Amino acid sequence: MLRALIIEDETAAAANLQAILRDTAPEVEVIGVLESVAESVEYLRSRPQPDLLFMDIHLADGDSFRIFAEAEIAAPVVFTTAYDRYALEAFKVNSIDYLLKPLNSADVRRAIDKFLRLTGSESRAYGSRVKAMVAERQETFLVQVRDRIIPLHRDKIAYCYTSNEKVTACGFDGEIYPLDRTLEALQALLPETDFFRANRQFIVSRRAVKEIVVWFGSRLSLALQVPTPERIVISKARVPEFKAWLRSVRPAE
16 A cells, blocks of 8 residues: 655645545555644654655645755655646656646546656655755856846845746845746745745845834834835744744854
8 A cells, every 4th residue: 555645735625636546546545634834844753754745835834845854754755736837847857746736637647657667766766856956055046137147146135026926036236136936936945044934025135134123913024235125024923933043043154
């Protein structure tokens, strides 16, 4: 029996996947359905590894990439998401498969069959490759400004911002650079020691934080070294996490 773990925060999507597995892959036993990064980390730290993971990329408390940083994962992964903008080549190369919601029986069966064709060493290799992909941090981004392509080093980024499905980076020099990645993808590429996901609109650099103001409802408002298109507000629930991040010492490189 193949033991599979589902990490999915949408109840209907999790139920749909379970129904598909019951109907088209009776050799698969679903050993659990987890809804958050925190729950997944706790489970994977304390339980035996599953044979296969079905993992939604975006969960309610953050991107599932964070799970890899906090728990040891040896199992191959089938990534799922509702948004094809996440369909980066890296997912296809390093994971067993990449499925778009709503999931259908044919795609799920294809992913299971692909997994079953793997040898033991190939299966372990997929687990290692996904972990390496997530752990990788990109130092330089290539951005196109009019008719030029400019290398933008991450140390020059004061913040990244998303609005109307467009993502930009602002440098410490005040220049604005268009980026061809989502904020979620950038969060996975930028080192957590130096960059913090403040809210749905902003990722901020540690070096860019100039001032912190206590805002209404025990929230925090950030002022950066450079102007921002709107106020950066950190929710009350995330204030302790932000303070801990800001107090932490950046490791020597």
